[in-house]
Each structure stands twice: as C-alpha cells, then as structure tokens.
Amino acid sequence: xxxxxxxxxxxxxxxxxxxxxxxxxxxxxxxxxxxxxxxxxxxxxxxxxxxxxxxxxxxxxxxxxxxxxxxxxxxxxxxxxxxxxxxxxxxxxxxxxxxxxxxxxxxxxxxxxxxxxxxxxxxxxxxxxxxxxxxxxxxxxxxxxxxxxxxxxxxxxxxxxxxxxxxxxxxxxxxxxxxxxxxxxxxxxxxxxxxxxxxxxxxxxxxxxxxxxxxxxxxxxxxxxxxxxxxxxxxxxxxxxxxxxxxxxxxxxxxxxxxxxxxxxxxxxxxxxxxxxxxxxxxxxxxxxxxxxxxxxxxxxxxxxxxxxxxxxxxxxxxxxxxxxxxxxxxxxxxxxxxxxxxxxxxxxxxxxxxxxxxxxxxxxxxxxxxxxxxxxxxxxxxxxxxxxxxxxxxxxxxxxxxxxxxxxxxxxxxxxxxxxxxxxxxxxx
Numbered sequence: 142x143x144x145x146x147x148x149x150x151x152x153x154x155x156x157x158x159x160x161x162x163x164x165x166x167x168x169x170x171x172x173x174x175x176x177x178x179x180x181x182x183x184x185x186x187x188x189x190x191x192x193x194x195x196x197x198x199x200x201x202x203x204x205x206x207x208x209x210x211x212x213x214x215x216x217x218x219x220x221x222x223x224x225x226x227x228x229x230x231x232x233x234x235x236x237x238x239x240x241x242x243x244x245x246x247x248x249x250x251x252x253x254x255x256x257x258x259x260x261x262x263x264x265x266x267x268x269x270x271x272x273x274x275x276x277x278x279x280x281x282x283x284x285x286x287x288x289x290x291x292x293x294x295x296x297x298x299x300x301x302x303x304x305x306x307x308x309x310x311x312x313x314x315x316x317x318x319x320x321x322x323x324x325x326x327x328x329x330x331x332x333x334x335x336x337x338x339x340x341x342x343x344x345x346x347x348x349x350x351x352x353x354x355x356x357x358x359x360x361x362x363x364x365x366x367x368x369x370x371x372x373x374x375x376x377x378x379x380x381x382x383x384x385x386x387x388x389x390x391x392x393x394x395x396x397x398x399x400x401x402x403x404x405x406x407x408x409x410x411x412x413x414x415x416x417x418x419x420x421x422x423x424x425x426x427x428x429x430x431x432x433x434x435x436x437x438x439x440x441x442x443x444x445x446x447x448x449x450x451x452x453x454x455x456x457x458x459x460x461x462x463x464x465x466x467x468x469x470x471x472x473x474x475x476x477x478x479x480x481x482x483x484x485x486x487x488x489x490x491x492x493x494x495x496x497x498x499x500x501x502x503x504x505x506x507x508x509x510x511x512x513x514x515x516x517x518x519x520x521x522x523x524x525x526x527x528x529x530x531x532x533x534x535x536x537x538x539x540x541x542x543x544x545x546x547x548x549x550x551x552x553x554x555x556x557x558x559x560x561x562x563x564x565x566x567x568x569x570x571x
Contacts, residue, residue, distance in 0.1 A: 147180070150164075150198070161176070161179075166248060168198060171371070173375065220542070224238055229349075232349075233338060243367065250526075252533075253536070255549065263545055265548050266293040269290075269294075269296075271290040272328040273300070274300050274328055275331040281498070289527070293541075315344040331352035331353045334355045338357075358396055362396075363403070365523065366494065366496070367401065370494075382411075387413075388457070389447065390507075395457040414451070415438065416442065421459065444482065448486035449486045450486075451486070457496060480512050491517055492519050495507075495508045497520060499520070
C-alpha cells in the first residue's frame with residue numbers, strides 16, 4: 142500500500158461519504174477494530190489492517206458499481222418494517238433479512254452489551270408482557286428469551302409443554318394464539334411441528350418470534366451464532382467474507398444449521414463443508430439456496446477430512462427425537478469433534494461452536510468435553526450472546542431500539558467481572 146492505512150481508510154470513507162459506524166458495518170467489521178486501524182502509526186493501540194480488508198476496500202473504491210452500492214445511504218424507515226413478515230412485526234425466518242439489515246440488528250445488539258454484561262440497566266419495555274409459549278422441551282432458549290425481555294424492563298409469562306396447555310384439550314393453534322394475544326404484548330413460540338409458528342403468527346398482529354419449529358428454522362439462534370462468529374473474527378482480526386465454515390452432525394433435522402447457512406450465504410466467497418452421517422445430509426432446498434451466490438459447497442461423511450482448514454467448526458447433536466426411520470450408520474465414536482481432531486486438522490484460531498444442549502454422556506459422540514478449557518471453544522460465549530441479540534430483536538420488533546442508549550443507568554449491585562471461570566481472557570472484547 143503506497144499510503145498509510147490511516148490515510149487509505151479515511152480516503153475510502155470520504156469517497157463513500159460514510160461515517161465510521163456505517164463504514165465498519167458495510168465492510169463487515171466491528172467499529173472497535175476499525176478504530177484501531179485508523180490510529181496513527183506508532184500508537185500503542187494501533188493495529189495493522191488485515192490484507193483481506195485492504196483488498197476488499199480497494200475493490201470497492203476502484204469499481205464504480207460497488208461504489209454506488211456501498212455508498213448508498215441506509216434504507217429509509219424503521220428496521221422492524223424492513224424485516225417485517227407479511228407487514229407484521231414478527232420474526233419467523235431468517236429469509237426476512239438482508240446482509241444490511243442483519244448487521245443493523247447487530248449494531249443494536251452491541252448497544253445491549255453493557256446491559257447483558259450486568260453493567261447497565263434499562264427499562265424501555267417496562268409494562269410490556271412476553272408470552273413464552275414452549276410446546277417442546279427447552280432450557281436455554283426459553284430462559285434466554287425471558288431474561289432478555291426482563292433486562293429491558295418487561296415481565297414474562299411462561300408455559301411449557303402440551304400437557305400444561307389448553308391444546309391438550311383440543312384447542313386449535315389459532316384459538317390459542319388469539320387468546321394469548323389479548324394477554325401479552327409479544328410471544329415467543331416453540332413447537333415441534335415445522336410451519337406451526339407461522340400458524341400462531343397468522344392469528345395475531347402482536348410481535349411473534351419463532352423459537353424453533355420442529356426441523357424447520359430457529360432464526361434467533363442463527364442470528365446469535367452469526368453475531369458470535371463476527372465477534373470472534375473481530376477479536377482475531379479476520380473477516381467473514383471468504384471464510385471456511387464446517388457444519389458437522391445432524392444436518393437433516395438440525396434446524397439451527399438450516400437457518401445459519403442461509404444467513405452465512407448473505408456474505409461473499411464462502412466455503413461450506415457439510416459433514417454428516419449417511420442419511421442425515423443437509424436438505425437439497427437449502428443446498429440450492431446456499432449455492433446461489435457462487436459459494437463453494439462440499440459434502441462428506443469423513444469428519445477428519447472435512448475439518449481441514451476450517452475457520453469455524455459448527456457441531457450439532459443428532460436429533461434422534463425427530464427420526465422417521467433413519468439409522469445411525471456411520472455415527473460411531475470416530476464421528477466426534479474432539480481436541481485431538483481439532484489439533485490435527487485445524488489452526489490455533491479456529492472457532493468451535495455448538496448450539497447446545499450438548500449430550501455429554503458416554504457414547505453420545507457429541508462435541509467432546511475435552512475441549513472445555515480450550516480457548517478455541519466458543520460455546521459458552523455463544524450462549525451468552527443470546528441475551529444481547531434477543532434483546533435487540535425485542536427492541537426492534539417493539540420499536541424502542543432508539544430509546545435504549547439514553548435510558549441506560551448504572552446497576553446498583555456488584556456484578557462479576559466475567560461470567561465463567563475461563564472467560565477472563567475474553568473480558569473487555571466487547
């Protein structure tokens with residue numbers, strides 16, 4: 142680069158007429174990372190911009206079509222209107238998002254981090270009530286949604302399982318949804334049947350969030366997964382564009398990977414390696430959707446071969462409860478992401494993820510517990526990110542995201558400096 146990176150980046154922002162926040166979002170990096178690249182050379186906090194960023198920005202400013210695309214101002218209107226499903230403020234599928242709207246949601250999630258990390262409190266949803274309707278077993282998702290709503294000042298009404306709902310008496314989805322809408326201001330629905338959450342949403346005009354519909358989608362999980370990848374990449378000085386993502390496990394019934402691959406396909410030059418036991422491959426319609434923008438997609442049943450060169454390993458458990466005649470041929474002790482395999486096939490900056498729950502019982506062949514104290518394992522940071530992302534979802538759907546920044550006040554209790562015993566090295570990454 143003939144000029145300093147500080148001059149190069151400032152010139153690019155000037156030519157695109159973008160602020161630092163918007164420029165960082167346009168090129169897919171955290172504002173904190175951009176700030177370190179813009180510091181004068183020799184500054185103690187200055188960092189070298191990755192070569193891939195330099196190439197990407199150069200490509201933009203030297204191509205008139207890309208200049209026009211990246212220089213255009215943000216779309217008008219509230220974010221909730223731009224991601225609305227059928228003109229309603231509901232989140233049913235990741236198909237509602239563009240890359241730009243995803244990253245705009247993540248900027249709201251960044252605002253929520255001080256609240257999620259117990260440093261600040263906000264009451265922007267004071268008086269609002271969330272109906273958490275979970276007709277399928279859940280711990281993390283149900284509690285995470287409830288905690289996110291409460292941390293914005295709202296309150297939560299929970300119901301779990303068919304046994305404790307009027308649907309056990311034969312009540313229809315439509316009736317249940319319409320009645321609940323008279324009691325609460327937003328609903329999160331988890332249901333074992335694909336497409337069922339859309340039926341709930343059709344019966345109401347209040348915000349409805351899909352908390353998982355059978356083998357269909359899990360949009361909030363995919364959003365927090367993508368947010369985690371971007372956050373970890375920012376810490377490592379990497380860009381998501383051009384990354385190699387490995388998804389391993391039950392790709393047929395694993396709804397988290399169904400949503401995640403569609404979100405990741407919004408980025409550029411991706412390589413997806415899909416590793417599964419025979420019979421549990423990714424559905425064809427998702428392969429077709431993910432491959433539309435020229436991404437490379439490889440499928441294999443060989444876990445060791447599939448992990449080579451990965452930037453992200455996303456492991457999933459086998460969803461035996463959804464099987465319809467499948468056997469577990471090929472799902473043996475060899476089909477397990479463990480430390481020895483990660484050490485042999487991947488670099489020191491690979492990110493290992495899992496949507497949880499992780500089956501830690503002997504013979505389960507799920508993600509190994511021998512990675513628990515490995516800094517490459519991001520599953521607990523990933524789970525923690527569910528709070529700010531779900532807070533952002535609620536704030537956007539209920540139209541209060543613009544009030545959060547000015548509503549913050551200090552907590553009155555003493556929060557922990559970091560949440561888990563192995564988190565101290567990541568403290569301050571946000």
